[in-house]
Amino acid sequence: MNKYIYDESNGLWYELQRDYYIPCLTLPAEKENKPIGLWGQRHKRYLQEHKRAFYATLLTSGKLNAYLADVDKQAEERFERIVEQMKQAQGITERLKAKNALEWVGQMNNIRACAMEIVEREIIFA
Structure with missing residues (x-):
């Protein structure tokens, strides 16, 4: 089984975690980092x-x-x-x-x- 797979139908990468593929999701970066x-x-x-x-x-x-x-x-x-x-x-x-x-x-x-x-x-x- 591959560690990472790509699903073309939704455009997401998935990572193998034990027996399941979990989507690789990240939060968008903010443009400005104001205090x-x-x-x-x-x-x-x-x-x-x-x-x-x-x-x-x-x-x-x-x-x-x-x-x-x-x-x-x-x-x-x-x-x-x-x-x-x-x-x-x-x-x-x-x-x-x-x-x-x-x-x-x-x-x-x-x-x-x-x-x-x-x-x-x-x-x-x-």
Whole structure:
């Protein structure tokens, strides 16, 4: 028995594994390898757990990395915009930072936590 055979009817190569021929399938290479940050990783985990069909479609089409990089970029921009808007709305300035650093850190941590929840609800888990 040959180790590899080619089936002209479907254009696939098959490899002999014990007594069975298994198709030699590979995922398509992605065009760009963009880095994926925190938000993209969280969205990937969400897709793997809750949107398996969509995740599999992106993975097999070779578009997963580009999609996750785009989601990461959108989420990061939205997060920064929300933090700036909340800082202005609550009057948190560099003057407060110089005057009372501990209070400034506490308020900024609160703002960042609220912004993270908003971004997760609007982009990551949508």
